[in-house]
Amino acid sequence: MANHITVKKSSGETQEFSEEKLIQSLRNSGASEEIIRSILPEIRKSLYEGISTRVIYRKAFAMLRRRVNALAARYSLKNAIMELGPTGYPFEKFVGELMKKMGYEVLTGQILPGKCVNHEVDVVAWKDNHKILIECKYHNTAGKVSSVQVPLYIQSRFLDVKSVWESQQENAGKTYQGWVVTNTRFSDDAEAYGKCAGLHLIGWNYPRRGSLKELVQQTGNFPITVITGLNKKQKQQLIDKGVVLCSGLCEKPELLNSLSLTAKARNKIIHEVRTLCSLAITTILPD
Incomplete structure (x- = not known):
């Protein structure tokens, strides 16, 4: 059985x-x-x-x-997000676009001064009087775990930058938070440290409410790597041009013109991405 x-x-x-x-x-x-x-x-x-x-x-x-x-x-x-590599840059952009869909203003790839040293930060997001420093931990292999060393390191960087933010007059009255976002999962110790230190951790299935999987569902923030009508090389060509989301192709289908596609294949892909963009995302996807 x-x-x-x-x-x-x-x-x-x-x-x-x-x-x-x-x-x-x-x-x-x-x-x-x-x-x-x-x-x-x-x-x-x-x-x-x-x-x-x-x-x-x-x-x-x-x-x-x-x-x-x-x-x-x-x-x-889940597999599509792992195909965003081989570097972590497309994942950083993906997370940035996810934050935009959630109503935040966003900057990616920033060098920010800390009290002690400068820091290269993947994503900075802000909305109203709340500002977030986000570190993205991308893995292209299933089963990879971000250990407690990851949040320990990110928390120290966040606190160094936060000390500068708090000293700036234009930031008076603002609140700050550090985030770590991964497309796989965190170790138990990493999750425990995040809770204790006030560092917000987002993994594929973590936390129970507001996991990466759930946030993608809620925003419809599909990466172009989900498109079944494109091969790996074609997907990479689009990523190299800065196209990370299906919504980008929904808005500008002419971006497909740079690929070697027949008219039939192109129309099939446009139909697929438009269907994806129109889907109501209210459910839970497989682990």
Whole structure:
């Protein structure tokens, strides 16, 4: 029986396979009950003891893609964010755009003076009288964990910059916070330190409310790497031009003109990104 198969998570942990979790993740992507019923028998036949959750979701994604590309794109969000690399710069821009969607004014790649030394800061965001210093920790491999050394280091940098902000007359009455955003997860010690020190940590599934996954859902902030109609090279070409979000292609589809695409392929991609941009994001995507 499928329900007694042991599966391996990206973290290396094992757990019993839950068909209900798979069903829910497919529902969350927007798949109809009819599509789900057509996918499940194929997944059941492919299961074996010790299979990784990555393999299961990859199979489900391929089946979903054959049916509806835009739904498959949403389903593959976690992997798509990992494809933003190989450097962390596109992820920094992605986080910056996410903050803009949340109503913040944003600057990326800033050199800020601290009381002791200058600091290269990934993202600075501000809204009303609140100012945030954000460090982005990007990983292109599932299962990578940001240890307690990460928030310890970022907190010291934040406090050094904060001391200067607080000394500036134009900042009177403002509040400040340090954030660390990663596309994977934090160690237990890192989470405990963040809570204790007042440093806000955002991981793929952390915190329970306001995780990276949930924030992307709420804002519809899809990276262009989710687009199923583009290959890796084409996605990288767009990233190199500064196009990180699907919304950028929705607003300026002519950006696709720089790619070697047939008219049919181009129209198919435009349809896919417009569908993604119009989707109401109210559900939880797979782990």
